[in-house]
Amino acid sequence: MVLNWLSNVFSPKHVVIIDDDTDFLHMLRKLLEGQKYNVTTAISWKELGPLDVLGDVDLFLLDIFLKTKPNGPQIAMHLRSSGEKAPVCFLSGATCSLEEENKLTHLDENFHFLPKSVSADIIMNKVSELAGKF
Secondary structure, three states, rough: OOOHHHHHHHHHOEEEEEOOHHHHHHHHHHHHHHHHOOEEEEEEEEHHHHHHHHHOOOOEEEEEOOOOOOOHHHHHHHHOOOOOOOOOOEEOOOOOHHHHHHOOOOOOOOOOEEEEOOOHHHHHHHHHHHHHOO
C-alpha cells in the first residue's frame, strides 16, 4: 500500500499533447520534459493511436483547431465518453472570445483553456496545477 502511494507520488506525470503546429509541439515537449514530465505527442488523433497503449495520462493538452478531424473539443468529448477522467486543457493560437472560451470550459468541470501566446511560466504553472508534479 505504501509502495503504491510512493510510486504514485514520485512517478513523473504523463502529459499527452495533440497539436498540428509542429514548432509549438516541439517547444512544449522540450519545456515539459525539462521539468521531468513524461510526454506523448501527436499531430492528430489518428497519429496518437489507441488510448489503452498510453497507460495512465494525467493531462491532455489539445489544440482547438486541428487541420484534421476530429478537432480538440471533439477529441475531449470522445475522451469523456470513453471514461477518461484526466483534465483537458485546450490550446489555441487563434483569438478566442470569452464566450467561445466559456463554451469549451463549461462542457466539463475538468476542461480548461490556455492561449498559446502566454509565457512558458504560465504554461508550466497551468500544467503543474492540472497534472500535478512529483
